[in-house]
Amino acid sequence: MRIGMLSWEFPPRIVGGLARHVFGLAGGLASQGHDVHVFTLDFPGAPAYEEIDGVKVYRAACEVGHPNFLTWALLFNHFIEKRMADACRPARFDVFHVHDWLTAPAGVSYKHLSRKPMVLTVHSTEYGRSSLHSPDSFTIDGIEWWATYEANRVIVTSGSMKREVCDHFHLPWEKVTVIPNAIDASKYNVSVDRWSVRARYGVQPHERLILCVGRLVPQKGIEYLLQAVPKVAWSHSGAKFVLVGEGWYRDHLQYVAHSTGQGWRVRFTGFVPDSELVALLASADVLVVPSVYEPFGIVALEGMAAGVPVVASQVGGLTEVIEHDRTGVFVYPRNPDSIAWGVSHVLSNPDHARWLVQNAREVVQKAYSWEAIAMRTADLYKEVVGVT
Amino acid sequence: MKLGFSYREALPEEFRLLSMLHNIGAVTAERSLTVDEITKWTDLDASVVRSQLQKLRESGYVQLFEAGGVEKYHLTTTGITKVLTLYS
Numbered sequence: 001m002r003i004g005m006l007s008w009e010f011p012p013r014i015v016g017g018l019a020r021h022v023f024g025l026a027g028g029l030a031s032q033g034h035d036v037h038v039f040t041l042d043f044p045g046a047p048a049y050e051e052i053d054g055v056k057v058y059r060a061a062c063e064v065g066h067p068n069f070l071t072w073a074l075l076f077n078h079f080i081e082k083r084m085a086d087a088c089r090p091a092r093f094d095v096f097h098v099h100d101w102l103t104a105p106a107g108v109s110y111k112h113l114s115r116k117p118m119v120l121t122v123h124s125t126e127y128g129r130s131s132l133h134s135p136d137s138f139t140i141d142g143i144e145w146w147a148t149y150e151a152n153r154v155i156v157t158s159g160s161m162k163r164e165v166c167d168h169f170h171l172p173w174e175k176v177t178v179i180p181n182a183i184d185a186s187k188y189n190v191s192v193d194r195w196s197v198r199a200r201y202g203v204q205p206h207e208r209l210i211l212c213v214g215r216l217v218p219q220k221g222i223e224y225l226l227q228a229v230p231k232v233a234w235s236h237s238g239a240k241f242v243l244v245g246e247g248w249y250r251d252h253l254q255y256v257a258h259s260t261g262q263g264w265r266v267r268f269t270g271f272v273p274d275s276e277l278v279a280l281l282a283s284a285d286v287l288v289v290p291s292v293y294e295p296f297g298i299v300a301l302e303g304m305a306a307g308v309p310v311v312a313s314q315v316g317g318l319t320e321v322i323e324h325d326r327t328g329v330f331v332y333p334r335n336p337d338s339i340a341w342g343v344s345h346v347l348s349n350p351d352h353a354r355w356l357v358q359n360a361r362e363v364v365q366k367a368y369s370w371e372a373i374a375m376r377t378a379d380l381y382k383e384v385v386g387v388t
Numbered sequence: 389m390k391l392g393f394s395y396r397e398a399l400p401e402e403f404r405l406l407s408m409l410h411n412i413g414a415v416t417a418e419r420s421l422t423v424d425e426i427t428k429w430t431d432l433d434a435s436v437v438r439s440q441l442q443k444l445r446e447s448g449y450v451q452l453f454e455a456g457g458v459e460k461y462h463l464t465t466t467g468i469t470k471v472l473t474l475y476s
Contacts, residue, residue: 015472065412072411215473247473248403
């Protein structure tokens with residue numbers, strides 16, 4: 001099949017899990033013999049066109065700006081459409097796959113122009129991300145509804161997201177299919193000198209490295225982890241916390257860390273390269289995912305694949321990825337006491353932690369490979385295209 | 389599930405400017421803008437723009453670019469990514 005895929009994020013334009021998802025899915029589909037074309041936005045240093053592992057990547061520059069984000073997003077869709085028009089002349093696509101609202105206008109246009117089906121993956125909703133609090137926010141919510149209405153089929157990455165989109169956008173249950181996220185588990189099965197990795201982040205051999213990876217935004221619940229720092233330190237005096245990621249909420253989080261009186265235990269790294277992230281995951285004593293809203297939670301899978309025990313909030317997609325006290329440990333969201341309990345539970349029981357890691361690795365390898373997820377996505381494409 | 393916070397209203401002022409610079413396209417040296425141009429685009433006072441640009445430069449989100457004796461500003465890749473976290 002010839003597949004056109006639209007996403008505003010694609011490496012090296014990486015913000016959250018979306019870029020990694022589209023990269024993994026496109027590569028998985030291409031490796032199964034499909035002709036995959038990804039349309040995305042430009043990024044300094046990235047070429048306007050390239051082929052990566054058989055995936056054709058087209059990057060569009062937004063040549064007209066506007067201070068308002070929403071207006072800008074609608075403008076860049078025009079330039080993505082233009083890029084698609086150039087590519088569509090030689091390549092007639094069988095199906096378009098849009099990821100999130102940001103590229104939905106271009107996808108919907110092409111659906112009608114080409115009379116080909118459109119599949120939409122809703123990775124998260126405006127309603128869930130931020131509540132609907134401003135005119136722009138309501139418009140984004142409206143675009144999300146419109147995209148789900150126009151799509152021939154909607155994909156979500158977890159059962160909790162299926163309930164959310166069906167409830168909020170009043171979608172028929174059968175229109176929405178759950179296909180989970182995936183990772184390349186082999187990438188995380190690496191041998192690293194964990195003591196030198198830890199030393200780079202100021203963690204001495206006798207200390208414990210508690211890692212948190214995610215965008216520094218409220219929905220990731222990082223402030224609750226920071227409020228748990230003194231509670232963890234009370235039972236583990238050598239606890240050090242490394243927070244990997246960037247986001248507009250960073251200043252506030254740094255203030256929260258400072259206000260606990262234990263800010264010296266916390267290190268904000270900003271973004272780190274993928275190779276360094278893998279090394280950190282493989283070197284940590286525990287990975288905490290304290291989200292308050294999490295459609296899927298790919299970082300939990302990454303931790304499970306890297307062999308670090310995962311302590312996660314019992315919310316959203318995380319409840320489907322982790323089995324409590326078998327492949328990870330659940331804690332209550334927005335609850336520093338519970339987070340501190342979860343972290344201490346893992347740190348105080350190293351044999352149990354090793355057992356959790358072993359179980360988690362098996363689950364990741366069996367259920368969350370890109371090969372399996374690409375096959376399920378291709379089956380859904382065949383359904384909407386009418387190929388059996 | 390509603391989170392109960394209005395995050396875009398809670399942005400620091402200089403981050404609003406960073407977001408606007410991104411949206412109007414000041415993301416490379418070739419597309420960098422002078423303080424005067426930024427003032428016109430954003431409808432902010434020049435003194436406010438200068439002060440916020442200084443903070444953004446210190447944070448590594450904005451870079452100064454000098455061409456022919458004219459000072460212009462554009463986002464760094466870290467600055468671009470910072471803006472994108474808002475809507476992703």
